[in-house]
Amino acid sequence: xxxxxxxxxxxxxxxxxxxxxxxxxxxxxxxxxxxxxxxxxxxxxxxxxxxxxxxxxxxxxxxxxxxxxxxxxxxxxxxxxxxxxxxxxxxxxxxxxxxxxxxxxxxxxxxxxxxxxxxxxxxxxxxxxxxxxxxxxxxxxxxxxxxxxxxxxxxxxxxxxxxxxxxxxxxxxxxxxxxxxxxxxxxxxxxxxxxxxxxxxxxxxxxxxxxxxxxxxxxxxxxxxxxxxxxxxxxxxxxxxxxxxxxxxxxxxxxxxxxxxxxxxxxxxxxxxxxxxxxxxxxxx
Amino acid sequence: xxxxxxxxxxxxxxxxxxxxxxxxxxxxxxxxxxxxxxxxxxxxxxxxxxxxxxxxxxxxxxxxxxxxxxxxxxxxxxxxxxxxxxxxxxxxxxxxxxxxxxxxxxxxxxxxxxxxxxxxxxxxxxxxxxxxxxxxxxxxxxxxxxxxxxxxxxxxxxxxxxxxxxxxxxxxxxxxxxxxxxxxxxxxxxxxxxxxxxxxxxxxxxxxxxxxxxxxxxxxxxxxxxxxxxxxxxxxxxxxxxxxxxxxxxxxxxxxxxxxxxxxxxxxxxxxxxxxxxxxxxxxxxxxxxxxxxxxxxxxxxxxxxxxx
Numbered sequence: 049x050x051x052x053x054x055x056x057x058x059x060x061x062x063x064x065x066x067x068x069x070x071x072x073x074x075x076x077x078x079x080x081x082x083x084x085x086x087x088x089x090x091x092x093x094x095x096x097x098x099x100x101x102x103x104x105x106x107x108x109x110x111x112x113x114x115x116x117x118x119x120x121x122x123x124x125x126x127x128x129x130x131x132x133x134x135x136x137x138x139x140x141x142x143x144x145x146x147x148x149x150x151x152x153x154x155x156x157x158x159x160x161x162x163x164x165x166x167x168x169x170x171x172x173x174x175x176x177x178x179x180x181x182x183x184x185x186x187x188x189x190x191x192x193x194x195x196x197x198x199x200x201x202x203x204x205x206x207x208x209x210x211x212x213x214x215x216x217x218x219x220x221x222x223x224x225x226x227x228x229x230x231x232x233x234x235x236x237x238x239x240x241x242x243x244x245x246x247x248x249x250x251x252x253x254x255x256x257x258x259x260x261x262x263x264x265x266x267x268x269x270x271x272x273x274x275x276x277x278x279x280x281x282x283x284x285x286x287x288x289x290x291x292x293x294x295x296x297x298x299x300x301x302x303x304x305x306x307x308x309x310x311x312x313x314x315x316x317x318x319x320x321x322x323x324x325x326x327x328x329x330x331x332x333x
Numbered sequence: 334x335x336x337x338x339x340x341x342x343x344x345x346x347x348x349x350x351x352x353x354x355x356x357x358x359x360x361x362x363x364x365x366x367x368x369x370x371x372x373x374x375x376x377x378x379x380x381x382x383x384x385x386x387x388x389x390x391x392x393x394x395x396x397x398x399x400x401x402x403x404x405x406x407x408x409x410x411x412x413x414x415x416x417x418x419x420x421x422x423x424x425x426x427x428x429x430x431x432x433x434x435x436x437x438x439x440x441x442x443x444x445x446x447x448x449x450x451x452x453x454x455x456x457x458x459x460x461x462x463x464x465x466x467x468x469x470x471x472x473x474x475x476x477x478x479x480x481x482x483x484x485x486x487x488x489x490x491x492x493x494x495x496x497x498x499x500x501x502x503x504x505x506x507x508x509x510x511x512x513x514x515x516x517x518x519x520x521x522x523x524x525x526x527x528x529x530x531x532x533x534x535x536x537x538x539x540x541x542x543x544x545x546x547x548x549x550x551x552x553x554x555x556x557x558x559x560x561x562x563x564x565x566x567x568x569x570x571x572x573x574x575x576x577x578x579x580x581x582x583x584x585x586x587x588x589x590x591x592x593x594x595x596x597x598x599x600x601x602x603x604x605x606x607x608x609x610x611x612x613x614x615x616x617x618x619x620x621x622x623x624x625x626x627x628x629x630x631x632x633x634x635x636x637x638x639x640x641x642x
Contacts, residue, residue, distance in 0.1 A: 101443060103637065116636075120448035128444045136348070136438035143347050150340030151445050187441075 050077045052198050052230050053098060057106035059254075060093050067093040068104060069254030075247075077197065080231045082241055084320065085251035086328060091234045094251065095202050098232070099128055111197060124154055127191045128200035131207075135183055137176035141169055148190050160193035163223070181212035188216065192224045199224070201233040205240070213240060220244075238320045248320065252328045266317050269326075270306060272299045274313030282312050288326040300326045337447065341455035342463065349428075351421055352464055356471035359417040363410065363475055367482055392493050397601075400497045404602040407476050407507035408514070412576075414472035415518045418465045419572060422522055425464065426529035427540045429456040430635055435538065449635040453530065457628055460526040461519055469515040473508065510602045517579035517611060524620040525571055527627025534634035571620070579611045 053075035060068040068090045075081050085091050096102035098110055100119030108115060113122050135144065145164075149155050164171075167185045175183060184204070191199065205213040221244055225231065235241055248265070250258035260268070274282050279297040283290070285308060287299035300318055301309065309315045318326075346352060391398060430453065433439040442452065480498055487495050497503050529544060536543040552564045570577075581604075611617060 099444075101440075119443070120446050120451070123444060123446035128440075130437070130440035130444070134437045134440045136433065136436060136441065138348055139438075140347075143344075147340055147344055148445065150343075151337045151447055153446070191444075 051075070052077050052111060053232070054109045055094075055097075055106065056108075058094065058097060058108055059105040060090075060097065060102065066254050068097070068106075070106070071251065071254060071256050073249055073256050073259055075198075075230060075232060077230050078227045079246045080225065080233070080244055081247040081249060082238075082245040082320070083232060083234045083249045083251060084238060084324060085234075089251045089328075090254040091251055092202060093254075095128075095200055095232070095234065099126065099200060124152070125196055126198045126200065127194045127196040128202070129187055129191055129204045131203045135175045135187055137174065139175050140171070141173050141175070141178075141186060142171040144175070144186065144190060145171075148194070152194055154195040156193045156195060160189050163189035163192060163219070181208060181215075184208060184212060184216055188219060192219070197228065197230060199229065199231045201231065201235075203235055204233070205235065205237065213237070217241065217244060238324065242320050245320075248323075250324065250327050258323070258327050265323070268303055269318050269323060270301050270304055270309055271316040271318040271322060272301065272309045272313055273297070273316065274299070278312050285309070285312075289322075302326075338451060338455060341447065341451060342459060345429075345455060345459045346463070349425055349459070351425065352459065353467050353471075355417050355421045356414055356468040359413050359468075360471050360475045360478075363413060364478060364482070367479055394599075398599060399493055400500070400503050401599045401601055403494070403497050403503045404507040404510070405599055407480070407503070408510045408602055408605075410476050410479055411469075411472040411511045411514055414468045414475070415514060415575075416573075418468045418518055419522070421464050421468070422460050422526055423529060423544075426456070426460045426526050427533050427544055429460070430530060430534040430631060430638075431536065431538070431540045434638065450632050453534070453628065453632045453635050457526060457530060457631075460530070461522055465515055465519045465522070469511070472511060472515075476507070476511070506601075506603050510606055513606050513608060514576075514579065517575050520612075520617055521571075521575040521578065521620065523624030524627065525624075527624035527631065530631040531627045531634065534631045534638060570616075578614060578616060579607065580605045581607045 051074050053073075055074070056072050058068050058071040059066065067088075071090065071094060083091050083094065093102060093104075097104040097108055098115055100110075100115030100117075100122055103116045110122060111125050115122050139147075141164075145157070145160055148160075149157050164186070167182065167189070169178065169182050169186055175186070178186065205216050208216065217240065220231070233241060233245075245262055247261050248258060249256060272282055272287070273293075274297050276295070276297060279290075282297065282299050285299075285301060285304055287301050289300045291298050300322055306315060391402065433442060484495065484498050487498075529540075532544045533540045548564070548568060552562070552568075555561055555564050
């Protein structure tokens with residue numbers, strides 16, 4: 049398994065504010081990595097650094113290249129969708145296809161045709177005449193037809209309705225993803241990517257606070273739901289967080305003994321949102 | 334890479350229809366103005382050529398007067414196209430590196446394997462080459478159309494003018510001067526386009542105001558503090574000054590093309606051109622160097638600027 053992205057001590061300051069503060073992480077090929085963090089945590093800055101759009105301090109190699117110095121070369125192997133609204137409004141659908149075919153050596157026109165054929169998009173339309181969902185479909189058709197090793201998605205479904213969001217991720221998984229490809233995605237809608245991720249990166253205040261494969265989450269983190277009379281005993285086991293839900297107490301543990309928890313109540317696997325609260329909002333808040 | 338650059342140029346033409354719309358409008362105005370009788374060089378109105386009294390006056394100049402006048406009229410037709418080029422370049426270059434940051438589509442363009450140097454280069458090439466060449470083609474076409482209109486108007490008359498309308502002796506020097514004028518406009522525009530591209534790449538928004546207000550402010554301050562107008566003259570020189578730099582005696586042309594023997598013969602168009610002086614002038618060569626630096630600055634700014642402004 050090859051390392052696609054290697055970041056060490058990535059730092060970027062805008063004036064006094066540090067958007068990235070020594071972020072260190074790696075992304076291996078064939079993975080679908082979710083980069084999750086609250087607003088202003090440095091997600092977008094990290095993606096910009098990876099895409100060569102912003103210069104950062106620290107070490108950063110993407111596909112063995114320095115992204116800022118070699119952006120044009122990097123973009124032959126890396127695609128990205130910043131968010132759905134960035135296709136220029138004056139561009140016609142056919143022009144968009146022709147342009148990408150003209151400038152991108154790894155673009156497969158036949159694949160793009162296949163994707164477009166499944167939509168109701170008229171080739172003669174300008175982007176501004178398309179609905180937001182259609183613009184996403186068009187952008188996705190263009191990007192999925194590029195034989196790239198890394199696809200970066202920054203809030204790709206922002207502002208889309210539920211149906212379009214679902215279609216977006218379905219196409220991505222069914223028509224695009226394979227062992228050779230890697231996806232790095234940021235989103236606020238954690239629930240909708242929960243089931244497709246293979247790895248999780250939490251970022252907070254410019255630092256990586258959690259870096260784990262999804263499959264090891266159940267080994268490390270457990271959620272315990274207990275009746276109020278057991279809450280005291282549950283607190284003794286040093287949970288990361290505690291909250292109350294419908295009269296019951298919900299605790300999240302890191303590295304706890306599952307058998308000890310089983311004796312107190314119902315043990316569940318925590319969701320990404322639960323982990324997010326524990327890791328980022330921090331402790332017993 | 335070469336074919337990729339051609340696609341970048343094509344992209345510009347998809348977006349900026351003014352490249353061909355502006356010269357088309359210019360040509361249409363000239364044709365309509367001629368039909369109404371408004372096109373004038375000195376005291377010669379094209380529509381008046383059919384007027385026997387005017388024609389007689391011109392013929393009275395004798396000798397070479399008529400072919401000389403014909404060539405000047407043909408060159409004069411190109412001048413509004415040169416000015417159209419300047420306006421088109423101004424708005425095109427100001428928009429070139431800012432409109433896609435405004436609508437965030439810069440992120441789409443930057444997701445393509447195209448270097449910032451190639452992107453800026455394609456926009457520079459459109460501004461200094463494509464825009465003038467399209468306008469040049471429109472100017473040449475207009476010369477033919479307007480000459481045909483004159484020919485139509487004069488057909489059936491015995492005027493000597495008709496004999497010179499379609500001769501190589503009239504057209505070759507006129508076309509030569511028209512091409513030379515276009516070359517001068519192209520070379521002269523390099524620093525101005527460079528400046529506009531830099532402004533377009535750097536400023537967060539409102540490139541028009543950024544390009545126009547600071548120079549106006551400088552000129553105003555200069556006027557108030559020093560009671561001089563050096564800066565305004567500099568701007569005039571770097572724009573419309575191309576005609577004075579590339580042609581000699583432009584200010585006299587209007588005055589010399591008088592109808593009447595007392596004013597002498599109109600000048601020969603080929604004597605108006607001063608290519609050696611122009612191409613070796615410090616103003617032009619210095620402008621090219623400054624232009625190259627400004628374009629390099631625009632490439633640098635394009636790299637670090639993104640949708641964050």
